Amino acid sequence: MQKLLAYPLSVLYYICFGLTLVIFHPIQWLSFNLFGYKALKKTVDLLQFFIMRCLNLLGTRISFYNSYDLPTDRPIIIVSNHQSMYDISPIMWYLRKHHVKFVSKKELGNGIPSVSYNLRHGGSVLIDRKNPRQSLSAMMTFGDYIEKTKRAAVIFPEGTRSKDGTPKPFKTKGLEMLIKKVPSALIVPITVNNSWKMLRYGNFPMGIGNHMKFTVHKPIEIINFTNKTELIEHVEQTIVATIEN
Numbered sequence: 338m339q340k341l342l343a344y345p346l347s348v349l350y351y352i353c354f355g356l357t358l359v360i361f362h363p364i365q366w367l368s369f370n371l372f373g374y375k376a377l378k379k380t381v382d383l384l385q386f387f388i389m390r391c392l393n394l395l396g397t398r399i400s401f402y403n404s405y406d407l408p409t410d411r412p413i414i415i416v417s418n419h420q421s422m423y424d425i426s427p428i429m430w431y432l433r434k435h436h437v438k439f440v441s442k443k444e445l446g447n448g449i450p451s452v453s454y455n456l457r458h459g460g461s462v463l464i465d466r467k468n469p470r471q472s473l474s475a476m477m478t479f480g481d482y483i484e485k486t487k488r489a490a491v492i493f494p495e496g497t498r499s500k501d502g503t504p505k506p507f508k509t510k511g512l513e514m515l516i517k518k519v520p521s522a523l524i525v526p527i528t529v530n531n532s533w534k535m536l537r538y539g540n541f542p543m544g545i546g547n548h549m550k551f552t553v554h555k556p557i558e559i560i561n562f563t564n565k566t567e568l569i570e571h572v573e574q575t576i577v578a579t580i581e582n
Contacts, residue, residue: 340542342545343542343543344542347541350392350394350543354388357384358449358452359450361380361387365377365381365451365458366454368380377455377459378436378459381455381459382429382433384455385427385430385433386430389427392426392535395546396545396547397535397547397549398547398548398549399427400548400549401427401551401553402550402552404553405525405553405555405556407435407553409435409487410487411521411522411523412483412486412489412490412519413435413489413490413522414512414515414516414523414524414525415428415489415490415527416492416494416512416527416572417491417528418495418527418576418577419493419495419498419499420502420531420533421498421532421533421535424529425439428527435489436460436486436488437488438459438460438461438462438483438490441461441462441463442464443464446463460486460488462475462478462479463475464511472511476514476515476518477518479515480514480515480517484518484519490522494511494573495508498533502533502534502580504576504577509566512569512572513569516569517565520559522559523556523558523559524556524559525553525554526553526557526572526576527551527552527553527554528550528551528554528575528578528580529549529551530549530550530552530581531548532549550581552579554579555575557572557575
């Protein structure tokens with residue numbers, strides 16, 4: 338019965354989601370080209386808000402648990418597990434004062450209204466996972482940018498999305514590079530739960546009635562760990578410990 342109901346709700350969702358991306362694309366272009374980064378940032382924040390409202394059409398609830406007052410005067414490295422594309426908007430919206438930027442695969446840099454434009458012009462980094470040299474160079478430049486601007490970098494070290502919520506082992510090279518290039522950063526682990534259920538049936542129909550949960554864990558000072566391997570293992574264990582099966 339739930340899957341049957343998911344069909345008409347999914348059609349409604351995709352219509353609203355598609356219109357949201359199409360409408361905000363020229364708004365982003367105008368904001369950035371006429372008024373610069375600050376205007377683009379406000380537009381992108383508003384885009385995330387409306388994307389989440391589209392998810393509400395599917396009966397989706399989003400809870401973002403954060404009991405920490407994260408600083409805005411120093412860079413932040415947000416490390417999270419990755420369950421679906423729907424992880425992104427809540428992180429961007431609820432942590433918007435930190436100017437959240439992403440490490441994304443280069444394929445997302447073209448062809449997606451609003452999303453691709455922001456990835457190319459909003460400060461995120463696009464990497465070619467088949468080209469280690471390009472990825473390394475791009476990550477180094479991205480790290481310098483985050484250190485200089487004191488903004489927040491989001492990285493999903495699993496490298497790809499978990500289709501059933503089961504965490505994949507961390508691929509550490511990208512995170513190691515960020516830690517090296519952003520030594521003043523505060524590491525903020527985040528655990529995502531139930532985002533994968535949005536795609537439990539595939540791309541159509543969508544999963545309905547889900548409760549997506551985001552838990553921000555205690556920030557970690559890089560300088561408290563002399564061994565970076567131990568630091569990354571600690572971050573991974575913190576995230577994985579609260580993933581719901």
